[in-house]
Amino acid sequence: MARYILKRLWHTVYVAVGISLISFFFIHLSGDPVLLMLPPDASKEEVETLREQLGFNDPLAVQYLRFAGHALRGDLGVSLVHRVPALDLIFERLPASLELAGAAMLFALAVAVPLGILAAVRRGSLLDLGSMLAALFGLSMPHFWLGIMLVLLFSVHLGWFPTSGRGSFAQLVLPALALGLSLLAMFARLTRSVMLEVLGQDYVRTARAKGLRERLVIGKHALKNALIPLVTVAGMQFGFLIGGTVIIETVFAWPGVGRLVVQAIFSRDYPLVQAAVLVLAVLFVLINLLVDLLYVLLDPQISYGGGS
Amino acid sequence: MDELLRVEGLVKHYRVRRGWGGRGARVHAVDGVSFAIAPNETYALVGESGCGKSTTGFAVLRLIEPTAGRVWFRGRNVLALDPEGLRRMRREMQIVFQDPFGSLNPRLTVERTLEEPLLNHERLSAAERRERVAEMLEVVGLHPEHRRRFPHEFSGGQRQRIGIARALMLRPRLVVGDEPVSALDVSVRAQILNLIVKLQRRFGISLLFISHDLAVVRYVSHRVGVMYLGRIVETAPVRELYENPLHPYTRALLSAVPVPDPRRRRTRILLPGDVPSPIDPPPGCRFHPRCPEALAVCREEDPRPRRPADGRIVCCHLYGGSPPGETVSPAPEPGASPPTPEERRT
């Protein structure tokens, strides 16, 4: 167990190094923030001075090593635009991202899993067809379109929820809904297909042969086995969500990391981009580690060391 | 003496991971197996699942790389061959698999499957190849027109015929049959068994027949090696083994085989417990924890092979006899004609 975690932490390290290399070179190749940091009427001398001051005249490799050196000491630099340490900025925004991703996830799972199970159990029924068709529609709606529609309907028209911002629970509802709907669709489809597979397994037949009620057969014997792939996908999606909700964050002015980084990319705020991508990647890896640890609860074969 | 294949001290260990990032454990799948096969002979390895019989078969062909040991095929050490030498050697050593569904590529027609060995080893024109394929299909009892079909269009028995045809395309001298009939239904099994016996004789092939089914083994083979936990515990000509099994394991096994004759009620020797894990085989004789006749010495000492009678080898402390010499197993006298079916089944 300890060995395993150590191994996974090593995995985190190489992912971090790989990520930092990719993001460093991509972001540096695409232009220089100095022109953006100064107002357009700044003179050429001003531009040159600032560039020299920030060290952008050094070769890229030198700049990377400098970055890596600082990073090893836990210093990911100061945002060029916000003028505060990049890590501080990210950790300020991270709770919002986690909150939104978590709420969307919770909403999606809470609806999708029962729905998927029902659809699988009543395969071919009207409920199955209807919910799966709805899921397909859910999958094909672009986030921003859905987001704007929700605002128009629930905020402007009905006035139930605030249009944007973060702070109250009411403000969380619409963005979580907009983000969660496509997840819901995906999870419902996944749950259904996983359940169909599990329901075809011999042990489900055994459970029925024992005289268990259908609710117990499905809710206990089938579900626990179906949870394993679900948890994997949910964990991965959660990881994606934390950095990948830019559009929803934009529509709802949600102060998440995604928009912060996209803005940072646009303004070539090198330190901020670097730090954010790193943090997000490490978070992704850690969430997946957490998911793997969760398996211990679900799959005894892993915890007890199987492979007979 | 005339030997086609000779296996000495074959060992295959592999590592498995126990559980979650746990330490690797060593599986002693095959642990010092020696035997020899004469030309035209059918030698069977029989044993329960996990005893290492299939691993032995695969290791002989180097389809898995053995950990140690030597395999001599027509005087050449198979384990020392370079990839090219091995590739050439494969012409002469072939294999028939257990699973009639998994052993054929579902996306290739029969013809493509059967011509593959020819493409690899012989320079033939397309027409010549087609001819050879058609010929072989007839040999195994299929229609030449079947060559354009895909595996899923055949029944299990027919597929197994295709598998046999593939093995015979290059006219090999040795064929390893890895449980070739155990996945088949009763009525089909007889067809395939008869075919195997017929072809073995017709092409003068040596057959290493691997099976868990003692009844089947009795029908096809000349000599039998009984395996238990990675070792051969007893070797004997087929008739002697079945009429007078020596090793307590062989005896128990034979007594446990059900016989389709309700009148014959025999006393069964019920072995207690399960086969131990090949990860930590028991010390001493590997069979001793389950052996009804175990002695004190069995717990301590690994029995060496003995020759209680001519042509018989047994690894058991119950028996005296000289240890076998250089020759691991006796083979038919040099110059002896291939056995006829009558000989085989008497």
Next chain:
Amino acid sequence: MPLLSIRGLKIHFRTPQGTGVAVDGVSLDVAAGEVVGLVGESGCGKSVLALSILRLLPVPPALFAGGEIRFEGRDLLRADPRDILALRGNRISMIFQEPMTALNPVFTIGDQLAEVYRVHRGQSRSQALASAARMLGRVGVPAPERRVREYPFQLSGGMRQRVMIAIALACRPALLLADEPTTALDVSIQAQILDLMLSLNAELHTAILLITHDLAVVAEVTRRVAVMYTGRLVEEAPTAALFETPLHPYTRGLLASIPRADASFQTESLNEIPGVVPSAFALPPGCHFAPRCPRAAEICRREAPRLEELLPGHRVACWRPVDG
């Protein structure tokens, strides 16, 4: 009155490829405490038949097209689902071919066994676990108190099948449906399991319907045998009679095609039944075995024979049975 009485059972399968016939008018009785064998090659419908008794067939695609299954006088096909639930694992139990997959990998042995006691005996959690341990001991699982806390993957194949038997026999059922219970096991383990089943049969007076493709197993274990071919019962007889004087050409061919391991037995060559089993979607008219039958005549290809009692207790469905 027999314990289980199947009359004219017909089961079809609706698939996109068409409708297949899985069971075609099978009638079969099992008396209390009796051990009956149901033999046939794969795809002959024997497992479908077994599953249909406990209504475990998925409907659809399966379809009950006719007949009835009576257990202790009650018609199972028309019974209330709740009554079936009460029967399952209680009065009628079932064990399956693959003990590996038939047990749920994510619950302990004890949990899965205790469930039966909780459902059918209304025992509390701890009571049920204690009963479970006792039952495990009875089926020969060593150290049952420890085993109840283990998971299926920690057990060997033989042990798993013992657990399955423990689950099946926990409530001392009147009938055990054993669907290829030893096919996945090694010979020596098979012997153990068959032994166990027979001793429990003697002890608990549980009738066993043993479904298998292995004639040798049937010969060793059962008193009476029924042979199925493509969904139909072709022959039914006391075991000794069937093996000694098989009347149906199929049975006879089958028996002659088995190699034997017993010391004195000798055979010139194995008999082959030519051809292959026809598909359930393209069954030949008349007797299904006719195309492969050496004795087939005109009538065989035209009309399906009915199962008739030719000798006492020996029924066969054949126009031209092999002479006794």
Next chain:
Amino acid sequence: MLEGAESLRLWGETLRALGRSPGAVIGGGLLLAILATSLLFPWFTAADPLAQDLLARLTPPCWQEGGSLAHPLGTDNLGRDVLVRILHGSRVSLFVGFAAVLVACGSGILLGLLSGYYGGRLDSLIMRVADVFMAYPFMLLTISVIAVLGNSILNLILVLGLSDWVTYARTVRGSVLSIKEKEFVTAARSVGTPNRVILRRHIFPNVLSPVLVLGTVRVANIIIWESGLSFLGMGVPPPMPTWGRMLAEGRVYITDAWWLVTLPGLAIMLTILAINLLGDGLRDALDPRLRNIPR
């Protein structure tokens, strides 16, 4: 791959299996119709998707008050015909979607095959790179790469394709690992078939099905992603219309010209619905477990 009439027969069977699923028939038919329309419409109309009529901007569709048959689905903010733009947009959107999937599929299959078949160091190298790509937030990767390369159609295809290879590589690797253990591969080795040929002949065709299913669904995803990138101003460059860009630009007018957002949105939805239905059907048709009927 497969040669000749036999392979056609094999695909024919798959098609027949597909034909038995109503979802696949509807989806496939719809997709065919969409593809045919997008390929063939220039034969029926020569209308220019870029032709502006600023004075007739934001004309509603013909069935609404103020609409005219000259612009059956209305006009956009520059007075361009929405119908013509949707038709032209279909070409770009579908092209980008399919091409990006092709790129992702191609690279993913290649790397997955190598990784799974040869194993060892190559495998761990490829899988480590895959881990890195997996952990890199997708949106940020695409945005930063497009920031470097600029947003041309080609770059977009490359970026969307290359950032998506991991899924395919992993799927393929997984399949290869299981197929590698199949007896027919051992059989091929036993008759002396070289690795190269084994990969091409025995493994590649057998890993295609799951990838095919995955690929179809991904086409749909990429069409949506393109619209997301357009939302951020990084999609296919104007003036060539794509559904995604029409949607992203139209959102500005969402309150006064519903058709600008809704119609291309509907086009996307229909296409994605079609693709998904087809993908589901394909999965069922290619999944051998579902082909065998229970007995």
Next chain:
Amino acid sequence: MRKTAIILAVLWAAALAVQPAAAKDPDTLVVVQEAEPVGLDIMQSSIQTTMSVGYNLHDTILKPQEDATVKPGLVEKWEKLNDLTWKFTLVKGATFHNGEPIDAAAVKFSFERLMGDALKSPHRGKLNLFKGVEVIDERTFTMSTSEPYAPGLYMLAQYLFIVPPKYVQQVGDAEYNLKPVGCGPYRLERWVKGQEVVMTAYEKYYGPKPAYKRLIFRGVPEEASRIAALLTGEADVVSGIPMHQRPKILASGKAYLTDQMGSMNYLGLNTYEKPFNDVRVRQAVNHGVNRELINQALFQGKAILCRGPISPRTFGADPTLKPYPYDPEKAKKLLAEAGYPNGFEARLAYGTYMPQIQEQAEAIAADLGKIGIRVKLEPYERAVMWERYKNRQHQMFIYFWDDAPEPDRYMYSLFHSKSRDYYYKNETVDRLLEKGRTTLDPAERAKVYHQIDRFLYEDAPWVYLYVIPEVYAVSNAVEYKGLRDGYLIMSTARPRK
């Protein structure tokens, strides 16, 4: 399954229970802009949305006016000692939000901080003609320039913010950016990152007290959401209202519009290279863009057509000029004369970050297509746009400038060869720009700028497009008049009776 149902029900109930805060505190003013500030120290950023927030926290020594003059601020009176030097007197008793006194030393400190290397202030260049601050006594100081500088006072009014020396030295620049202590009408209450900046009225403010006790700035990037916030009453003042939404907002009856600084859009041409090195081609392009139609179609005729480079609303624009008329025939003729009878292909770059720019670009491209210039559009995000500026890779580009009241503010940086290169150099223009900057007499100065305007009109290095008045939407409950120069100065807002 029952459990999930319960959870769902609870979630839903909670959602309904927490109704949006529709009843807003009447003493609070909520301003919603396109983005939240990146920092609160107005000297550390040149981003408009950030500066708009900062203007309410900080104060300058003078107040800039729409006609490019200044009015007293922290400085109650000033006198010109000579052409290079002013003497200023601070108001009495003014303090920073933390109680530190505002004295001449603080002014000196603020100026030196702004000009120092450590701060890397983007505004440093604005004041580099000033040599420094000489403290005379607690309330008086002098500032002098290196040469006569006509817009001098105006630039001080725009950029010389006064910060408390003690506090800044104590916390450092980075912390000051998060928790600034200014001397403006509002003091910072809290900044919840990503959500809002909350300010409260500073009771001891030396000037007129703001009407609202509390001022909140929020950032909402999506324009539909911003407008929705206004219509639902969550916001009082909203920036970045696109032209086509304006009638709708008025029609809602909930808000009105007010102008502020406009965005003066133009189409730049690379005059260094063919084909735009030929003045006839440049004029042809000017004739080829149907600005009137674009104005009608895209801006409901609310944009102001430009004549020359100086905004028609700015001091110094030559009132006698007429906008280039739309004349495709003449344009074609000019192109033919210049040697392009069949037109040519050209690239047109624009920034994706500019609001509504794409439809303008597409419309312009369509117009140019009619006179034979086949335009390929090149949307670039901000950094790439600038990178390409720097590398002289643009051929045509759309850019914009504020139509600020003081012409020197943009004319010098756009057209003088010493400033950033916008692909046009001309000695006459250089000379005139220098003259405009050093001529102190307003009437004389106006003439110089008229000259510049006319010269550039003829030489046409740009296609002069239009000024789009940047409009803020204001809730009917609030009385607020946007100032054309400067930013969102919310202390002038009053509840409407």
